[in-house]
Amino acid sequence: MPNLAGTRSRIRRVPMLRRSRAVWMSKRVWRPRLVFWLGALAVGLVSVAFAEMADWAQRMFEAMASHLGPAALLVVPPAGFALSSYLALRFFPNSGGSGIPQAIAARHLESDADRGLLLSLRTAMGKIFLTLLGLLSGASIGREGPTVQVGAAIMLATGRLGGMAHARGLILAGSAAGIAAAFNTPLAGIVFAIEEMGRAYEARTNGLVLSAVVLAGLASLALTGNYTYFGRTDADVVTASGWLLVVACGVLGGAFGAMFSGGALAIMRRVRRWTKGAPARIVAVAALCGLVVALAGLLSGGTTYGTGYEQARSAIEGTALSPFFFLAKFVAGLASMVSGIPGGIFAPSLAVGAGLGSTIGLAFGLGSGLAATLGMAGYFAGVVQAPMTAFVIILEMTGNAGNVVPVMLASLLGFGTARLVSGAPLYHSLSRNFVADILRHRRLMEQKGSAEPKG
Incomplete structure (x- = not known):
């Protein structure tokens, strides 16, 4: 007797294959x-x-x-x-x-x-x-x-x-x-x-x-091409003093990072209240912040202008930065953020962290390359309170796969310290202002629409 079950199975499979082929060839799927x-x-x-x-x-x-x-x-x-x-x-x-x-x-x-x-x-x-x-x-x-x-x-x-x-x-x-x-x-x-x-x-x-x-x-x-954003460093944590450096960079980096984010949020709240409904005041605040950036640049010999990419890269590659660079860059970055002009804080924050780590490395009598990397991890994790992003982005930017655990620990310590000092995540706190503004704008448009006479 013929295999009726197998025949029925093949009959059912043919339309299914046709339908599947038709779906995959459909413009509606591929477009x-x-x-x-x-x-x-x-x-x-x-x-x-x-x-x-x-x-x-x-x-x-x-x-x-x-x-x-x-x-x-x-x-x-x-x-x-x-x-x-x-x-x-x-x-x-x-x-x-x-x-x-x-x-x-x-x-x-x-x-x-x-x-x-x-x-x-x-x-x-x-x-x-x-x-x-x-x-x-x-x-x-x-x-x-x-x-x-x-x-x-x-x-x-x-x-x-x-x-x-x-x-x-x-x-x-x-x-x-x-x-x-x-x-x-x-x-x-x-x-x-x-x-x-x-x-x-x-x-x-x-x-x-x-x-x-x-x-x-x-x-x-x-x-x-395939490049590392801040060059490469081959320094490793191999001694007890190296692990103390990890802890110092994590804790101090997290504390300074929390000071940056907490200070920025506090100042921006006051600026927001003072400038509400007054565009001229917003522009005036931006100009004042620009003056602070100009003064920081002049006092630092011009090293705090811009992203800080060159300074961070040189620290990662072993050149010690001025012990006061991170403070001047901290002030310049804070003023730039508070001004409200378009621009990010990723690169400046990494530069501050590299400067802080370089200074801590000098105090420990160790090289600046490793210290700058750890300082970046601790400070950046403290600013954004996102430790996984901090250690992954820094490991990829420096190409140092041998320091996974030290950089991870510095990021975790930075995050933990920042949470103790300032519990408000920077980006999510700022996002709530935008949500409130958009909802306020929608209500205003709805009120205007309902107030218009029906023709």
């Missing part, structure tokens, strides 16, 4: 994927272009500073800060500050219209332009935080174009891709997405985040 992949590649390309322009802006300021006298350098930062603040208020609202709080806030909003106020392509363009203006003015800012907002805006726009409904996942993927491409640190991009951007991380976004990071990273690698 969102292709648009998403193109968006991730765009994040990588924009991140690389942003990095090149940021380096150019910093070189232009350094060239200008070498030709100007001290009196002129007291004018350029305040004027640049005031102009950046005015342009942000007038033409690019919600582009101020790091950009990471805006991306976090957008993930908490339900409406596409509300998210668009924080993550539009117009805002992203303004973010890039005004961050470059800040670097041309000598601000102690970085481009990495702004790249997160830019990446999230690009992914949200491409997802909308491709008909993808997972807005929160797109924001997460764009943010992770931005970090990965900005630092050439793919692992740090993924960890950042899990720990800092998505405290309520959803497993279904795994594929979005991973594919966005891979594609953005490939675009970055194709244009810049």
Whole structure:
């Protein structure tokens, strides 16, 4: 007798295979994927272009500073800060500050219209332009935080174009891709997405985040090659004094990091109350902060202007920094952040941490390379209160796989110390301000709409 069961099974399998082939060949399936992949590649390309322009802006300021006298350098930062603040208020609202709080806030909003106020392509363009203006003015800012907002805006726009409904996942993927491409640190991009951007991380976004990071990273690698952001250090912790250095860098770094974040939040709360509804006051505060940055730059011999990349790199590679560099850079970074102009704190914070670690290393009579690395881990974990992101990003940026445990311990100690000193995570505290502003704006629009006469 014929095998009727097997025949029926084959008959059922043929339509299923046809349906499966039809689904996979469908434009409806592939169009969102292709648009998403193109968006991730765009994040990588924009991140690389942003990095090149940021380096150019910093070189232009350094060239200008070498030709100007001290009196002129007291004018350029305040004027640049005031102009950046005015342009942000007038033409690019919600582009101020790091950009990471805006991306976090957008993930908490339900409406596409509300998210668009924080993550539009117009805002992203303004973010890039005004961050470059800040670097041309000598601000102690970085481009990495702004790249997160830019990446999230690009992914949200491409997802909308491709008909993808997972807005929160797109924001997460764009943010992770931005970090990965900005630092050439793919692992740090993924960890950042899990720990800092998505405290309520959803497993279904795994594929979005991973594919966005891979594609953005490939675009970055194709244009810049495989490099370590802060060079390489081969120093290892092998002695008891080395482990004491780990503890000192972790605890002191965390304490100073908490002082930075807690101080910034306290000052910005007061500034926010004083400037409420008064744009002229906001611009005046920015100009005053620019003056503080100018004074810090003059007193430090110009080392505190800009990102601090060169100083951190030299410390990592073994050149001891001035014992007072980290204090001057701390003040310049705090003033730049409080000013509210577009610009991030990642690179300046790492520079402060490298300077602090270098100073601690001098006190211990040890080399600056290892101490700078540990100082970066402790301070950065203290500022952002994200220890996993801190140690992964620093290990990838310095290429020192032999110090996994010491860097991890310094990050953990920095985080623990910061939690004792200041319990408020910086980015999430700032994101609540953006959420409140957007909800207030929506209520105002609804009130205006209900007050209009019905025709």
